[in-house]
Amino acid sequence: MTEPGPTSARLVLDGDQIARACARMAHQILEANRGAEGLVVLGIPTRGVALAERLARAMSEVEGVEIPVGALDVTLYRDDLRRHPTRAVGRSRLPVSVDDAVVVLVDDVLFSGRTVRAALDALGDLGRPRAVRLAVLVDRGHRELPIRADHVGKNLPTRADERVRVRLREVDGVNDVTISSEEATSGATAPPAEEKGER
């Protein structure tokens, strides 16, 4: 039930491929952590939260224990607040204390790394995790900060001016990842869906 995107958008991952990537990442996280001990999965709104819930569910099924999952909004920690009109702040919810936990941050697209930098600052104000890991569905490169992901669903080489769009059923009603060039989407009818990793 994939609804066609803008004509020039290229499909990168379909729903099944996203599901497989999530399943694989869930196993990798458990393997790296040697089980579910101390894991707390925190998604970065909006789509990171949906992904975090998928990962936590998949891990809970494998391990047979409930893995705490929450949301960490980083808007108030962004370094570009003063470059935009006042940004809407999303919801944060912490299921448990992050002190001495192994926090797995989850986002849909890793681009400049600035969102993750903000998330690390936000986490630091919430407590002192034993370790922080980063899981992303798509790593599209073009980092501006020394940040890398521990678990990646799909490495996707892109040009800086291309646009990667992740849609998830929980938020958008469909599951897919598409890539399109800037020209093709400017002034497109599609809603200006959260563009990830804005520079």
Place this chain on the structure above:
Amino acid sequence: MRHLLSAADLSLAATTEILDLAEEMAQVQARPVKKLPALRGRTVVNLFFEDSTRTRSSFELAGKWLSADVINVSAKGSSVSKGESLRDTVLTVAAMGVDALVIRHSASGAPGQAAQWTDAHVLNAGDGTHEHPTQALLDAFTLRRHFRRTEPDRETFAGKVVVIAGDVTHSRVARSNLLLLRTLGAEVVLVAPPTLMPAGVESWPAATSNDLDEVLPEADAVMMLRVQRERMSGGYFPTAREYTVGYGLTRDRLTLLKPGAAICHPGPMNRGLEISADAADAANSLILDQVAAGVAVRMSVLYQLLGGEDAPTPIRGEA
């Protein structure tokens, strides 16, 4: 939003956004590190020409927890006591390069006037008998939480009746609350002795009554207003005792309330005058919740005003 001068500036959408963000800010209040970097490098000046404890200190905490630099200027001990005019004081402070002025003044309209003299954002922290919009926001925040205890999905106050009782004439809290409660969809009943009911109240979007006992059974929330002796030149009511008998929220009147109806008071309370100790300390009293909400709501408002890019500022000419 550039300034917050009146509760009338706030649409339902803007109000909901402020209240939702205040819920997030309230989480910060509960954390070990009560600090967000969102307003780093911003400067907020609290310009208080009238006494205040809770409003000034909660604005100060709100600014500081958002990492803004906050200074307090009060009329006492400042050049105001040497006779400096409001305009000169505002221009002087603004000339130092501040981003926001939080103004409390005994003259109605002073913050609105100040907003025309400066490029800084102006927040009305109470002006005379005119308005006190952040008080209305924190009351709405407190009431929304109260209503959500039994109805978790409640967004507006549609179908709720809020009684605002006491010295309506002198109350900026009543004016701002009336405006905001109407925006949120509540029905408002104003109750006051005839001498303390403002002239022209017929044109306000509220029902009015001189009989507290008659309206209390309808109320989902009752807001008691402080008797503002400092604004009265006398003659509004014969004696304090008589005021209490007619319009105080006494122990006996508590039995008229619906179970679970909320009791609010903006503070500072005159215990024994407009509100009895039994009412103030009742299980359904939200008075301390109101105080606790003050910081979160003001953080939310400061972020809405100062959190984004600077509006292109025209070179300030002489007004």
